[in-house]
Amino acid sequence: MAHGVYAGKLRTLVHLLKYDGMESLATRLGALVADQALAIEGLPVDLVVVPVPLWAPKRRKRGFNQAEMLASGTAIALRRRCGEMRIKLAAGALERQRATESQAGLSPHERRANVRGAFFAPKPALVDGRDVLLIDDIYTTGATARACTLALKRAGATRVWVATVARAQREDALTGAEAVADVPMEQDIAMWDGGASTAGTSTAGTSMRGARS
Numbered sequence: 477m478a479h480g481v482y483a484g485k486l487r488t489l490v491h492l493l494k495y496d497g498m499e500s501l502a503t504r505l506g507a508l509v510a511d512q513a514l515a516i517e518g519l520p521v522d523l524v525v526v527p528v529p530l531w532a533p534k535r536r537k538r539g540f541n542q543a544e545m546l547a548s549g550t551a552i553a554l555r556r557r558c559g560e561m562r563i564k565l566a567a568g569a570l571e572r573q574r575a576t577e578s579q580a581g582l583s584p585h586e587r588r589a590n591v592r593g594a595f596f597a598p599k600p601a602l603v604d605g606r607d608v609l610l611i612d613d614i615y616t617t618g619a620t621a622r623a624c625t626l627a628l629k630r631a632g633a634t635r636v637w638v639a640t641v642a643r644a645q646r647e648d649a650l651t652g653a654e655a656v657a658d659v660p661m662e663q664d665i666a667m668w669d670g671g672a673s674t675a676g677t678s679t680a681g682t683s684m685r686g687a688r689s
Contacts, residue, residue, distance in 0.1 A: 479508040482614055482642035490613050490641055494542040502542070506549020509639050513550070513609065514558060519637065520607040522562045525551045526569045528612040528624055529595070546641065547611040569602040569631075570595050570624055591623040597631030604632030609639060616644040 480486050493501045513519060527543035535541050544567050551565040573596050597603060608628055610621065615638075625636045 478615060478640050478643040479505075479512055480642060481645045483645055486642050493545065494613060497538075497540050497542075499540075499545055502545035502549040503552065504549070505641050506546050506551075507553040509546065509550045509611065509641055510553035510557060513554065513637070513639050516637070520635075521558075521560055522607060523554070523564070523609045523637075524569065524603055524606045524633075525554075525563060525565045525609045525611060526603070526624075526628070527567055528610065528620055529570045529572045531572045531574070543612050546613060550609070550611055550639070566602045568599060569597055569608075570627060571598050588617075588619045588622070591619050593623070595624050595627040597627050600631035602631075603628055605634060606632075608633045608636045610636055612638075612640050614642050614644060615640040 482490065489501055489505060492498045493505065525547050527541060527547035529535075529543070530538070530541045547567065548565060551563050554561055554563050572594055574594055610624055610628070612620065615621065621638045625638070628636050
């Protein structure tokens with residue numbers, strides 16, 4: 477589940493991390509994400525933690541990727557709180573292969589089109605046959621999570637679980653369940669991109685509970 481709604485104090489903390497690079501907040505927020513992830517029934521003990529990547533020129537300009545900082549904080553907290561878990565942080569498992577517009581202000585359809593085909597896995601061996609925990613800061617419509625999940629599935633990931641610090645409070649962003657979920661297989665993602673709004677069930681036998689990122 478997401479820790480909370482993108483509003484108030486949580487919104488302020490995310491902004492300080494995302495725009496001011498306050499690295500100490502990544503540890504704090506990552507611990508909150510880890511708490512929610514550990515509450516997921518059936519969460520695998522062997523996980524690869526992968527951040528949503530930034531376009532390389534944008535990362536160089538900003539100097540950091542807030543999702544990468546969050547992923548590191550989450551991985552540290554998971555190792556500390558559940559010693560039997562085997563956690564591997566793979567910051568380079570995904571890359572953004574083209575520039576995309578800011579998702580802010582775009583409609584759900586525009587968001588899906590904006591990120592479609594934007595991500596790829598340059599080193600498939602990092603995720604092939606593995607369960608992946610995908611980390612981002614905010615979930616709005618799920619377009620970014622779906623595009624990243626498709627890239628990870630194509631690289632051989634078995635299942636992809638999506639975790640964010642916050643979820644948008646817009647009415648149309650809150651259909652489905654909370655913000656950490658087992659994401660369905662490729663055909664379901666393709667169905668979403670076609671505009672379907674109803675959650676399906678993956679062919680791996682696990683149900684989609686509204687993945688949000």
